Amino acid sequence: MAQGRICVSIPTDDEKTVKLGHFGDARLYLHYVYDPEARTWRLERKVENPYAGEHHHEEDEEHSKRPRILALQEGCNVIVAVAFGPGGEEYMKRRGIVVVRVRPRTGMDEALRRVEEALGLARG
DSSP states (O other): OTTSOOEEEEEESSSSBOOSSBGGGOSEEEEEEEETTTTEEEEEEEEEOTTTTOOOOTTOGGGOSHHHHHHHTTTOOEEEESBOSTTHHHHHHHTTOEEEEOOTTOBHHHHHHHHHHHHTOOOO
């Protein structure tokens, strides 16, 4: 993956730390793009989640909010999360998304550092 464009989606409620709960319940997703020449991350966009707090139907894929949550991550191939609903992580992985798990209260810089480690990117 390190050869192509790397876009990371980080769920957050406060724009400072990774969302404590499930990925799909975040108020916002911050999309960061990696610049391999400068070895830095750039915030590309903030995406509001209109489905935050919506009731889940994980067993019924047709009525699940997962496809809508995935659509909000358009262009991103990596997601960071503390937690998922049942089967959520597997759903993302089956669609080619790299999942990087972090601890509660992880800040944005630390989350991006963990992505670098997971992808084997050289640190600048």
